[in-house]
Amino acid sequence: METEQRGRPARVKRLPRAVRERQILDAATAVFSQRGYHAASMDEVAEVAAISKPMVYAYLGSKEELFAACIKREATRLTESVGTVVDPNLAPEEQLWRGVLAFFTFVGEHRDSWNVLHRQVTSEGHPFAQQIAEGRKRVIALIGALLSQAAQAQGMPDYFVPETKPIAAALVGAGESLADWWLDHPDETAKAMALRLMNLVWLGFGTLVQGRTWHPPAGPADATPTPA
Amino acid sequence: METEQRGRPARVKRLPRAVRERQILDAATAVFSQRGYHAASMDEVAEVAAISKPMVYAYLGSKEELFAACIKREATRLTESVGTVVDPNLAPEEQLWRGVLAFFTFVGEHRDSWNVLHRQVTSEGHPFAQQIAEGRKRVIALIGALLSQAAQAQGMPDYFVPETKPIAAALVGAGESLADWWLDHPDETAKAMALRLMNLVWLGFGTLVQGRTWHPPAGPADATPTPA
DNA sequence: TCCGCTACCTACTAACGAGTAAGACTACTT
């Protein structure tokens, strides 16, 4: 079934390298997002990019290099989205609010990017797990510094400061989980999502900073199980 | 280099099926945890289990079935760990505390199990992503019900009740993230981790229930970026 | 009009990994 006319076989458009590279990265992001790194095949990437496989190799290199390029591009996009709205001269509270809002806005608009960065790469043993884990740690450290600044401004004692680190980790996890929840409730706006996170975590943090702490209810003797 | 004595070639111990099945499941959990589903090979599972590949297939079936068996076993273990300490007659606050504590205790003691359940399966396109995602949703719904119960007991208006769902999602995510943070700070006890989560989230939730809400600081005109 | 550069392709190789065929060994029963 050669529907093609002989002699003029639907000439392939010749495009400059930069354009093809973008097309390939777009295709790769979509395929990696949908299939995951291992299950994704270079053949499918080439097909989605509407180009032949050797071109993919010629421009972006091996599968690992291609994936690395995807991660790098998407991570840069996300970082810039958040970075441009956060001004270190602002109060910690407002920095956090702006960052959180920018984060949810980005996720809402770049679902595949978020998927590649968050869900595909987290598993141990993944070629890029470490790289992503380090990026995540940097974000946590950044937020931790923000919280510690706020805590000290509120006059919290020094021994509380290290606690801001795990709190930052919890905040990041809560944000990720809310982003996942959002995928099942797409009618919500980015702002509403950002508000939820701030309401929960900032209020909780604020209460902690005021010196109020929660402690386990005293059961009969030692009803609550304690680990060794 | 045949170190083996001829005639008595280090007889393979013949063990009953139940024992081998446990060995294979243990090995599979470790390998899946380390490599991820796709990158794990049945050859490696067999090797770690110190048995030949056909035995793996004879006892546990295909790769998918083997992985399903792993998930089922680990999920049951986790569910039971939490389920046995949570008594529906207790106050929501104490149920949450006991559940959170049991969760961290389990993660601390079964790192591979947690890895398989949490990090390996979350990516879209994974054969079991849906199954795990549904389990996660059930947990979120359960905690949401707990929170909603607590909210109503505090006399919160009905319109607040649906908000407990995303809050539950955030709580679960915060717990997962704290569990990951814990891996980098192994000296912490399960109880300390559980306390952190309760302090942050229950205080935040409690503050919300008291009717206090957070709202974005009013910048000049509309300094905070808003999504379309 | 020829040269050379870059874009582009079809069609292969080589390796890896899921799954199996076919049978050997062992222990328990009768």
Added chain:
DNA sequence: AAGTAGTCTTACTCGTTAGTAGGTAGCGGA
């Protein structure tokens, strides 16, 4: 001792996929 049920292995097949060899074709410049 012979039968039999269950344990265990070696050595394959066969499909999939990363990566490449080797060549065609349009386009700018001399």
